[in-house]
Amino acid sequence: AQEGSVAANPQAEDEAYVCPVTAGSSQLNLDFDTGSADLWVFATDTPSSESQGHNLYDTSSGQQIDGATWDITYQDQSGSKGVVFSDTVVVGGVTATSQAVEAATSVSTQFVQNTGSDGLLGLAFSSINTVQPQQQTTFFDTVADSLAAKLFTADLKKGEAGSYDFGYIDDSKHTGDITYVDVDNSQGFWGFTAGGYSVGDDTSAGGDSIGSAIADTGTTLLYVPSSVASAYYQNVDGAENDSSQGGYVFPCSNTLPDFHVAIGSGVFTVPGSYINYAPTDSSGSTCFGGLQGGDGQSLSIFGDIFLKAHFVVFDQTQDSPRLGFAPQ
Numbered sequence: 001a002q003e004g005s006v007a008a009n010p011q012a013e014d015e016a017y018v019c020p021v022t023a024g025s026s027q028l029n030l031d032f033d034t035g036s037a038d039l040w041v042f043a044t045d046t047p048s049s050e051s052q053g054h055n056l057y058d059t060s061s062g063q064q065i066d067g068a069t070w071d072i073t074y075q076d077q078s079g080s081k082g083v084v085f086s087d088t089v090v091v092g093g094v095t096a097t098s099q100a101v102e103a104a105t106s107v108s109t110q111f112v113q114n115t116g117s118d119g120l121l122g123l124a125f126s127s128i129n130t131v132q133p134q135q136q137t138t139f140f141d142t143v144a145d146s147l148a149a150k151l152f153t154a155d156l157k158k159g160e161a162g163s164y165d166f167g168y169i170d171d172s173k174h175t176g177d178i179t180y181v182d183v184d185n186s187q188g189f190w191g192f193t194a195g196g197y198s199v200g201d202d203t204s205a206g207g208d209s210i211g212s213a214i215a216d217t218g219t220t221l222l223y224v225p226s227s228v229a230s231a232y233y234q235n236v237d238g239a240e241n242d243s244s245q246g247g248y249v250f251p252c253s254n255t256l257p258d259f260h261v262a263i264g265s266g267v268f269t270v271p272g273s274y275i276n277y278a279p280t281d282s283s284g285s286t287c288f289g290g291l292q293g294g295d296g297q298s299l300s301i302f303g304d305i306f307l308k309a310h311f312v313v314f315d316q317t318q319d320s321p322r323l324g325f326a327p328q
Protein backbone atom coordinates (compact mmCIF):
# COMPACT_ATOMS: atom_id res chain seq x y z
CA ALA A 1 0.00 0.00 0.00
CA GLN A 2 1.20 3.53 -0.78
CA GLU A 3 1.73 6.42 1.60
CA GLY A 4 3.77 9.60 1.33
CA SER A 5 4.38 13.17 2.44
CA VAL A 6 5.16 16.32 0.47
CA ALA A 7 6.20 19.78 1.63
CA ALA A 8 3.67 22.61 1.32
CA ASN A 9 5.72 25.73 0.70
CA PRO A 10 4.10 29.12 1.39
CA GLN A 11 4.32 31.78 -1.30
CA ALA A 12 4.73 35.43 -0.27
CA GLU A 13 2.22 36.43 2.44
CA ASP A 14 0.98 32.79 2.51
CA GLU A 15 -1.06 33.72 -0.59
CA ALA A 16 -0.91 30.08 -1.71
CA TYR A 17 1.06 26.93 -0.87
CA VAL A 18 2.95 25.06 -3.58
CA CYS A 19 4.27 21.49 -3.51
CA PRO A 20 6.91 19.73 -5.65
CA VAL A 21 5.32 17.23 -8.07
CA THR A 22 6.82 15.05 -10.82
CA ALA A 23 4.63 14.76 -13.92
CA GLY A 24 6.22 12.51 -16.50
CA SER A 25 9.81 13.76 -16.71
CA SER A 26 9.01 17.27 -15.41
CA GLN A 27 9.43 18.73 -11.93
CA LEU A 28 6.70 21.25 -11.15
CA ASN A 29 5.55 23.29 -8.14
CA LEU A 30 1.77 22.96 -7.93
CA ASP A 31 -0.85 24.71 -5.77
CA PHE A 32 -2.77 21.90 -4.00
CA ASP A 33 -6.39 23.03 -4.03
CA THR A 34 -9.11 21.19 -2.09
CA GLY A 35 -11.58 23.63 -3.72
CA SER A 36 -11.21 22.31 -7.27
CA ALA A 37 -10.68 18.98 -9.06
CA ASP A 38 -8.44 19.63 -12.08
CA LEU A 39 -4.70 18.88 -12.20
CA TRP A 40 -3.58 21.50 -14.70
CA VAL A 41 -0.08 22.63 -15.58
CA PHE A 42 1.93 25.11 -17.56
CA ALA A 43 3.28 23.01 -20.41
CA THR A 44 5.28 22.95 -23.62
CA ASP A 45 1.84 23.50 -25.26
CA THR A 46 1.35 26.79 -23.37
CA PRO A 47 2.05 29.90 -25.49
CA SER A 48 5.53 31.16 -24.59
CA SER A 49 4.01 34.62 -24.12
CA GLU A 50 2.15 33.16 -21.13
CA SER A 51 4.67 30.68 -19.71
CA GLN A 52 7.77 32.80 -19.03
CA GLY A 53 9.23 32.03 -15.59
CA HIS A 54 7.26 28.82 -15.08
CA ASN A 55 8.47 25.22 -15.00
CA LEU A 56 6.81 23.42 -17.89
CA TYR A 57 5.29 19.97 -18.22
CA ASP A 58 6.91 18.31 -21.26
CA THR A 59 3.91 16.76 -23.03
CA SER A 60 6.17 14.39 -25.00
CA SER A 61 6.31 12.11 -21.93
CA GLY A 62 2.52 11.63 -21.93
CA GLN A 63 -0.14 10.04 -24.12
CA GLN A 64 -2.63 12.66 -25.37
CA ILE A 65 -6.24 11.72 -24.53
CA ASP A 66 -7.88 12.05 -27.93
CA GLY A 67 -10.50 14.79 -28.10
CA ALA A 68 -10.28 15.66 -24.39
CA THR A 69 -10.36 19.34 -23.41
CA TRP A 70 -10.78 21.29 -20.18
CA ASP A 71 -11.75 24.84 -19.18
CA ILE A 72 -11.91 26.13 -15.62
CA THR A 73 -12.88 29.46 -14.02
CA TYR A 74 -12.29 30.04 -10.30
CA GLN A 75 -14.19 32.13 -7.77
CA ASP A 76 -11.86 35.09 -8.36
CA GLN A 77 -12.57 34.88 -12.14
CA SER A 78 -9.05 33.64 -12.91
CA GLY A 79 -8.88 30.58 -15.11
CA SER A 80 -7.23 28.42 -17.73
CA LYS A 81 -8.06 25.84 -20.41
CA GLY A 82 -6.37 23.31 -22.67
CA VAL A 83 -5.87 19.70 -23.68
CA VAL A 84 -5.24 16.51 -21.73
CA PHE A 85 -2.48 13.90 -21.45
CA SER A 86 -2.22 10.70 -19.46
CA ASP A 87 1.05 10.38 -17.59
CA THR A 88 2.69 9.20 -14.38
CA VAL A 89 2.43 11.70 -11.51
CA VAL A 90 4.42 11.30 -8.28
CA VAL A 91 3.67 13.26 -5.07
CA GLY A 92 5.82 12.57 -2.01
CA GLY A 93 6.61 9.11 -3.30
CA VAL A 94 2.97 8.24 -4.02
CA THR A 95 2.66 7.28 -7.68
CA ALA A 96 -0.42 7.74 -9.87
CA THR A 97 -0.02 5.90 -13.16
CA SER A 98 -2.34 7.06 -15.98
CA GLN A 99 -3.17 10.33 -14.22
CA ALA A 100 -4.91 13.00 -16.33
CA VAL A 101 -2.47 15.92 -16.67
CA GLU A 102 -4.28 18.93 -18.11
CA ALA A 103 -1.88 20.98 -20.24
CA ALA A 104 -2.78 24.67 -20.56
CA THR A 105 -3.15 26.28 -23.98
CA SER A 106 -4.44 29.49 -22.37
CA VAL A 107 -3.93 30.92 -18.86
CA SER A 108 -5.32 34.10 -17.22
CA THR A 109 -2.97 36.90 -16.13
CA GLN A 110 -3.20 36.10 -12.40
CA PHE A 111 -1.59 32.71 -13.07
CA VAL A 112 0.83 34.02 -15.74
CA GLN A 113 2.17 36.55 -13.24
CA ASN A 114 2.48 34.12 -10.31
CA THR A 115 5.71 32.44 -11.40
CA GLY A 116 5.93 30.54 -8.12
CA SER A 117 3.09 28.26 -9.22
CA ASP A 118 3.27 25.98 -12.26
CA GLY A 119 -0.37 24.96 -12.02
CA LEU A 120 -2.89 23.44 -9.65
CA LEU A 121 -3.45 19.95 -8.26
CA GLY A 122 -7.14 19.64 -7.41
CA LEU A 123 -8.15 17.70 -4.31
CA ALA A 124 -11.91 18.32 -4.33
CA PHE A 125 -14.26 15.59 -5.57
CA SER A 126 -13.83 14.36 -9.13
CA SER A 127 -17.51 15.14 -9.83
CA ILE A 128 -16.42 18.74 -10.57
CA ASN A 129 -13.47 17.91 -12.82
CA THR A 130 -13.92 19.95 -16.02
CA VAL A 131 -12.49 17.55 -18.62
CA GLN A 132 -14.87 16.78 -21.50
CA PRO A 133 -16.22 14.58 -23.01
CA GLN A 134 -14.88 12.07 -20.44
CA GLN A 135 -14.50 13.52 -16.91
CA GLN A 136 -11.18 12.58 -15.24
CA THR A 137 -10.21 11.79 -11.64
CA THR A 138 -8.15 13.85 -9.21
CA PHE A 139 -4.74 12.64 -8.10
CA PHE A 140 -6.25 11.52 -4.79
CA ASP A 141 -9.08 9.59 -6.46
CA THR A 142 -6.62 8.01 -8.91
CA VAL A 143 -4.46 6.60 -6.06
CA ALA A 144 -7.15 6.22 -3.36
CA ASP A 145 -7.56 2.43 -3.52
CA SER A 146 -3.78 1.97 -3.43
CA LEU A 147 -3.28 4.03 -0.26
CA ALA A 148 -2.76 2.40 3.14
CA ALA A 149 -5.76 4.49 4.29
CA LYS A 150 -8.11 6.37 1.95
CA LEU A 151 -7.38 9.85 3.28
CA PHE A 152 -5.00 12.78 3.03
CA THR A 153 -4.08 15.43 5.59
CA ALA A 154 -3.16 19.11 5.34
CA ASP A 155 -0.79 20.67 7.86
CA LEU A 156 -0.34 24.18 6.46
CA LYS A 157 1.62 26.71 8.53
CA LYS A 158 1.97 30.50 8.79
CA GLY A 159 5.11 31.66 7.05
CA GLU A 160 6.87 28.31 6.99
CA ALA A 161 6.69 24.99 5.17
CA GLY A 162 3.96 22.55 6.22
CA SER A 163 2.97 19.32 4.53
CA TYR A 164 0.32 17.23 2.81
CA ASP A 165 0.36 13.53 3.74
CA PHE A 166 -1.36 10.83 1.69
CA GLY A 167 -2.53 7.49 3.09
CA TYR A 168 -1.84 7.98 6.80
CA ILE A 169 -2.27 10.25 9.81
CA ASP A 170 0.96 11.47 11.41
CA ASP A 171 -0.08 12.01 15.02
CA SER A 172 3.09 14.02 15.68
CA LYS A 173 1.56 16.80 13.55
CA HIS A 174 -1.40 17.52 15.83
CA THR A 175 -2.10 17.97 19.52
CA GLY A 176 -5.28 16.71 21.18
CA ASP A 177 -8.00 14.65 19.57
CA ILE A 178 -9.19 14.96 15.99
CA THR A 179 -12.82 16.14 15.82
CA TYR A 180 -14.65 14.63 12.83
CA VAL A 181 -17.67 16.12 11.07
CA ASP A 182 -19.77 14.81 8.18
CA VAL A 183 -19.03 16.13 4.70
CA ASP A 184 -21.67 17.16 2.15
CA ASN A 185 -19.94 16.65 -1.21
CA SER A 186 -23.09 17.30 -3.27
CA GLN A 187 -21.44 20.38 -4.86
CA GLY A 188 -18.10 18.58 -5.29
CA PHE A 189 -16.51 20.36 -2.32
CA TRP A 190 -15.37 19.28 1.14
CA GLY A 191 -18.51 20.88 2.58
CA PHE A 192 -19.37 20.97 6.26
CA THR A 193 -21.54 22.89 8.71
CA ALA A 194 -19.79 25.46 10.90
CA GLY A 195 -21.53 26.33 14.18
CA GLY A 196 -21.41 29.35 16.42
CA TYR A 197 -18.51 31.78 16.69
CA SER A 198 -17.05 34.17 19.24
CA VAL A 199 -14.36 36.83 19.31
CA GLY A 200 -11.38 37.53 21.58
CA ASP A 201 -11.39 36.29 25.18
CA ASP A 202 -14.86 34.78 24.77
CA THR A 203 -13.88 31.28 23.64
CA SER A 204 -17.44 29.91 23.86
CA ALA A 205 -18.16 30.04 20.10
CA GLY A 206 -21.74 30.49 21.23
CA GLY A 207 -22.87 33.13 18.75
CA ASP A 208 -25.00 32.74 15.62
CA SER A 209 -24.16 29.71 13.47
CA ILE A 210 -21.96 30.38 10.48
CA GLY A 211 -23.62 27.56 8.54
CA SER A 212 -22.54 25.87 5.32
CA ALA A 213 -18.82 26.08 4.62
CA ILE A 214 -16.10 24.42 2.57
CA ALA A 215 -12.49 23.56 3.47
CA ASP A 216 -10.52 25.16 0.62
CA THR A 217 -6.70 25.09 0.64
CA GLY A 218 -6.72 26.99 -2.68
CA THR A 219 -8.29 30.12 -1.18
CA THR A 220 -6.02 32.46 0.75
CA LEU A 221 -8.41 34.02 3.24
CA LEU A 222 -11.34 33.09 5.53
CA TYR A 223 -14.73 34.20 4.12
CA VAL A 224 -17.73 34.17 6.49
CA PRO A 225 -21.24 35.69 6.30
CA SER A 226 -21.08 39.48 6.18
CA SER A 227 -22.86 39.72 9.55
CA VAL A 228 -20.08 37.65 11.16
CA ALA A 229 -17.31 39.75 9.60
CA SER A 230 -19.07 42.93 10.73
CA ALA A 231 -19.35 41.61 14.31
CA TYR A 232 -15.66 40.65 14.32
CA TYR A 233 -14.38 44.05 13.15
CA GLN A 234 -16.53 45.88 15.71
CA ASN A 235 -13.71 44.78 18.00
CA VAL A 236 -10.96 46.36 15.89
CA ASP A 237 -10.19 50.07 16.35
CA GLY A 238 -10.41 52.01 13.10
CA ALA A 239 -11.55 49.04 11.05
CA GLU A 240 -13.65 49.80 7.99
CA ASN A 241 -15.09 47.84 5.09
CA ASP A 242 -13.39 49.66 2.22
CA SER A 243 -14.77 48.53 -1.15
CA SER A 244 -11.90 50.29 -2.96
CA GLN A 245 -9.48 47.97 -1.09
CA GLY A 246 -11.75 44.94 -1.54
CA GLY A 247 -12.80 44.45 2.07
CA TYR A 248 -12.08 45.18 5.73
CA VAL A 249 -8.92 47.15 6.45
CA PHE A 250 -7.60 48.59 9.70
CA PRO A 251 -4.53 50.37 11.15
CA CYS A 252 -1.69 47.82 11.22
CA SER A 253 -0.88 48.91 14.79
CA ASN A 254 -3.91 46.96 16.07
CA THR A 255 -3.59 43.76 18.05
CA LEU A 256 -6.43 41.74 16.54
CA PRO A 257 -8.69 39.49 18.63
CA ASP A 258 -8.80 35.72 18.10
CA PHE A 259 -11.72 34.17 16.20
CA HIS A 260 -13.32 31.00 17.59
CA VAL A 261 -15.71 28.73 15.68
CA ALA A 262 -17.58 25.61 16.77
CA ILE A 263 -17.19 22.67 14.39
CA GLY A 264 -18.86 19.43 15.50
CA SER A 265 -18.08 18.91 19.18
CA GLY A 266 -14.97 21.12 19.08
CA VAL A 267 -14.10 24.83 19.13
CA PHE A 268 -11.33 25.92 16.77
CA THR A 269 -9.39 29.16 17.06
CA VAL A 270 -7.76 31.40 14.47
CA PRO A 271 -5.19 33.60 16.26
CA GLY A 272 -5.77 37.31 15.78
CA SER A 273 -2.23 37.57 14.45
CA TYR A 274 -3.26 35.36 11.52
CA ILE A 275 -6.16 37.74 10.77
CA ASN A 276 -3.74 40.68 10.56
CA TYR A 277 -3.04 39.44 7.05
CA ALA A 278 -0.84 41.97 5.24
CA PRO A 279 -0.23 45.68 4.63
CA THR A 280 -2.22 47.17 1.73
CA ASP A 281 0.79 49.20 0.57
CA SER A 282 4.49 49.69 1.18
CA SER A 283 3.89 52.29 3.92
CA GLY A 284 2.64 49.49 6.16
CA SER A 285 0.13 51.72 7.91
CA THR A 286 -3.09 50.08 6.71
CA CYS A 287 -3.56 46.31 6.86
CA PHE A 288 -5.97 43.97 5.09
CA GLY A 289 -8.01 41.49 7.12
CA GLY A 290 -7.56 37.75 6.78
CA LEU A 291 -11.23 37.37 7.76
CA GLN A 292 -13.66 38.87 5.25
CA GLY A 293 -17.37 38.88 4.50
CA GLY A 294 -18.48 36.69 1.62
CA ASP A 295 -19.79 38.64 -1.38
CA GLY A 296 -23.29 37.34 -0.77
CA GLN A 297 -22.55 33.75 -1.80
CA SER A 298 -24.17 31.24 0.52
CA LEU A 299 -21.04 29.18 1.25
CA SER A 300 -18.43 30.28 3.76
CA ILE A 301 -14.92 29.52 2.52
CA PHE A 302 -12.52 28.26 5.17
CA GLY A 303 -9.32 29.03 3.28
CA ASP A 304 -5.69 29.12 4.36
CA ILE A 305 -6.15 31.71 7.14
CA PHE A 306 -8.25 29.11 9.01
CA LEU A 307 -6.58 25.94 7.73
CA LYS A 308 -3.01 26.97 8.57
CA ALA A 309 -3.98 27.14 12.25
CA HIS A 310 -5.04 23.48 12.31
CA PHE A 311 -4.29 19.91 11.27
CA VAL A 312 -7.00 18.80 8.84
CA VAL A 313 -7.95 15.29 7.73
CA PHE A 314 -9.74 14.84 4.38
CA ASP A 315 -11.14 11.38 5.02
CA GLN A 316 -12.83 8.88 2.71
CA THR A 317 -12.22 5.81 4.88
CA GLN A 318 -15.89 5.57 5.94
CA ASP A 319 -19.09 4.93 3.98
CA SER A 320 -19.43 8.72 3.59
CA PRO A 321 -16.71 11.36 3.52
CA ARG A 322 -15.76 13.33 6.63
CA LEU A 323 -13.40 16.10 7.74
CA GLY A 324 -11.24 15.96 10.83
CA PHE A 325 -9.89 19.04 12.62
CA ALA A 326 -7.28 19.16 15.38
CA PRO A 327 -5.08 21.83 16.93
CA GLN A 328 -1.50 21.64 15.58
Ligand SMILES: COc1ccc(CN)cc1O
Pocket (backbone or CB within 6 Å): 016, 031, 033, 035, 036, 074, 075, 076, 078, 110, 111, 117, 218, 219
Ligand atom coordinates in the same frame (compact mmCIF):
# COMPACT_ATOMS: atom_id res chain seq x y z
C1 LIG B 1 -4.94 33.32 -9.31
O1 LIG B 1 -4.51 32.39 -8.33
C2 LIG B 1 -5.42 31.43 -7.99
C3 LIG B 1 -6.77 31.47 -8.38
C4 LIG B 1 -7.59 30.41 -8.00
C5 LIG B 1 -7.12 29.35 -7.26
C6 LIG B 1 -8.03 28.24 -6.87
N1 LIG B 1 -8.82 28.60 -5.69
C7 LIG B 1 -5.81 29.33 -6.86
C8 LIG B 1 -4.97 30.36 -7.22
O2 LIG B 1 -3.69 30.37 -6.85
